[in-house]
Amino acid sequence: MSQKLTTKQEVEQFLSQYDTFLFDCDGVLWLGTHILPKVVETLTLLRSLGKKLIFVTNNSTKSRREYTQKFEKFGLTVTAEEIFGSAFASAVYLKNVAKLPKEKSKVWVLGQSGIEEELAEVGIESLGGSNQALDEEFTTESPFLKLDPEVGAVIAGLDTKVNYHRLAITLQYLLQPDVKFIATNIDSTYPQKGMILPGAGSIIESVAFASGRTPVACGKPNQAMMEAIVAQHGFDKKRACMVGDRLNTDMKFGRDGGLGTLLVLTGIETVDKIHALEASEQPLYFADKLGDIFELLQ
Amino acid sequence: MSQKLTTKQEVEQFLSQYDTFLFDCDGVLWLGTHILPKVVETLTLLRSLGKKLIFVTNNSTKSRREYTQKFEKFGLTVTAEEIFGSAFASAVYLKNVAKLPKEKSKVWVLGQSGIEEELAEVGIESLGGSNQALDEEFTTESPFLKLDPEVGAVIAGLDTKVNYHRLAITLQYLLQPDVKFIATNIDSTYPQKGMILPGAGSIIESVAFASGRTPVACGKPNQAMMEAIVAQHGFDKKRACMVGDRLNTDMKFGRDGGLGTLLVLTGIETVDKIHALEASEQPLYFADKLGDIFELLQ
Incomplete structure (x- = not known):
């Protein structure tokens, strides 16, 4: 059964399990042109706790470099290396696998x-x-x-x-x-x-x-993308959590890769859709929004 | 087993079974901008034998009226009533079925x-x-x-x-x-x-x-299109033959409707593709081209 993050203790217990967080972007960090509440604070908090952050997007219209500019517009500073997009994943696949x-x-x-x-x-x-x-x-x-x-x-x-x-x-x-x-x-x-x-x-x-x-x-939920991310960043998948707003891409991507999973309800899913799934297909955790991590810890 | 039309006797025997002929257009009468050999003569011959001709096309880019102009360009005179296109079939479906x-x-x-x-x-x-x-x-x-x-x-x-x-x-x-x-x-x-x-x-x-x-x-091979044609033209399906160049649309359309079937090899199919099918899925007849009907009868 998926567990909702509702208290400070639950958030602390959740965070203690993971060193690395993979984030989907649209629907998690922002929605269209608006940043979601307390996202800046949450990412700052995670960095201050020494967590590694990786941003994984299926959006192929922008390169990683162009994507950093999008983050900047929302007041988020990230490096191109912290971003993993499906255009990059496709290029890496062609270069290293398809050859x-x-x-x-x-x-x-x-x-x-x-x-x-x-x-x-x-x-x-x-x-x-x-x-x-x-x-x-x-x-x-x-x-x-x-x-x-x-x-x-x-x-x-x-x-x-x-x-x-x-x-x-x-x-x-x-x-x-x-x-x-x-x-x-x-x-x-x-x-x-x-x-x-x-x-x-x-x-x-x-x-x-x-x-x-x-x-x-090449994009989520394909595990070729996960393997490419792990190859580049070198982290322990058991100590990593995938955060996303879509059950059939983000959550499947994390689950198939053996990562923890956190679904946020700021995108296209609902509590009812979680509960309609078999227990084994539900995300391990869910929250109304990513910013709850910051808010609940106050 | 599909029978190839190769002699005068075979063509006469073929024609005697049918009063109505449904024709696919591109790949049967013409190919792109070129009319196929002896098509004018074959259609004239069929009309002289009192056969009813209906032209059935999945091309939805033109109305029946616009389509008659395309026939004219090839030196073929047909009426809008003799043409049945998928755009018309869709309009008829909406009007009479979907309501x-x-x-x-x-x-x-x-x-x-x-x-x-x-x-x-x-x-x-x-x-x-x-x-x-x-x-x-x-x-x-x-x-x-x-x-x-x-x-x-x-x-x-x-x-x-x-x-x-x-x-x-x-x-x-x-x-x-x-x-x-x-x-x-x-x-x-x-x-x-x-x-x-x-x-x-x-x-x-x-x-x-x-x-x-x-x-x-609405188009071939959907039988809603066949029923609409029969409703408009009122013919006996057992005494009708579908002539086309595609196994999976034209021939299926005729077979599913209980019509005879003649495949011409001027479009996308080959003898090998016919023989790769189960006997029950093969067209009843095939010919190198529609004009063989005219040529073999001489």
Whole structure:
């Protein structure tokens, strides 16, 4: 049974079990453009207790560097090294796991600049993505139809510039069986300013359905992402806790990795949804908001 | 076992069994912008033998009226009544089966003008679709986010103007459980000029995945389309033959409806694909091309 954090003693007991905290960002630290109550104080408190903080996001539209600027806007100071995004995870996967041969070393991107920037960081050349020529209406004269034979993989993620041109060219590469297919994440929706907008998964599903292929998904809850985080940060998973607002991505990600789990109710879940799950699938802990950790300790 | 039409006697025996012929268009009559060999002669011959001809297409981008102009360009004269497209089928479904209540009688369209025109023909008001304001980049200030409470259904089809704006607004309507969800057809691809482009199904899959909903599909091979054709044209299904170039849409459509089936190999299928199927799933007849009917009878 999931335990709600409601007293100072419960919070102290909770904190004593973990040295490392992994945080989902949107819905946990902030909601759209507003920081959530007492988040600054809670993170400051955790740092003062010597806890290691890692921020894990499925948002692939920004690189880690761009993401630090988003934190700054909310008054939160974090380093690029403390951030682990699905664009970075995809680039790391391509570099270290998929290992494209030299003659097929370029990547076609269906997605935004975050992916392009992370690929560049690991030394992989990308095509497509934010190229403005793809904003033009698709015709059968599109110059992109002359496919680059050196493309060895497609990375697809959330793309608010998606159009038929981008989908059509991405499909041409996916019709080549030797071109690998990687998804930054497969979240079906993208909550934004109180609205539910189409997520990376719903863009990717389009080209997956057209090509009859299933991508390797790099974001939460895929454990390839966890292994990459552990490899980079080197912590004991038993002494780490995943904090998030989604049962089917964040909480599954933590549970499958053998971490502790804390669900906050500032995102899309409710107490009823927790209790509708089998005990083994419930988060170990839940709280109305992350800031309760700070407030309850006062 | 599927029988190939190779002699005059076989063609005569084939034709004697059927009074009505349903034809798929692209891949059977023409391929992209080129009419296929001896198609004009074959259709003229069939008409001279007193056969009834009906043209059945999953293409939802054109209305029946616009489609007659496409036939004219190929030197084929047909009436709008002889054409049955998936945009029309969707409009008929909404009008006669779904029967939207007066206060929820408008339809949001993710698709092209064919759908809008067919809806107008049956007296249904539509929104979205080809509206150029939807070509603008999506922002959370989009005027379309003020949802029209009178929208009672979404019709989705192939849309080469698809973008995040159209997907995002379509999703907002689909998140309302009382708004019906209709797909013109769910073809995953759209063969065009020797290329495989994303089809209606791959656009629809995107909003289906984001909303967690499954549409009612009106096009081939759905038998709702067959029933609508029979209702309009009144023929004996046992004395009718479906002619097409796709096993999983055209041939399934004919077989499920209890019609005879003729596969032509001018589209996407091959002899090997026929023989890979169980005998009960093979088309009754196949031919290298539709024009063989004319040529073999000479």
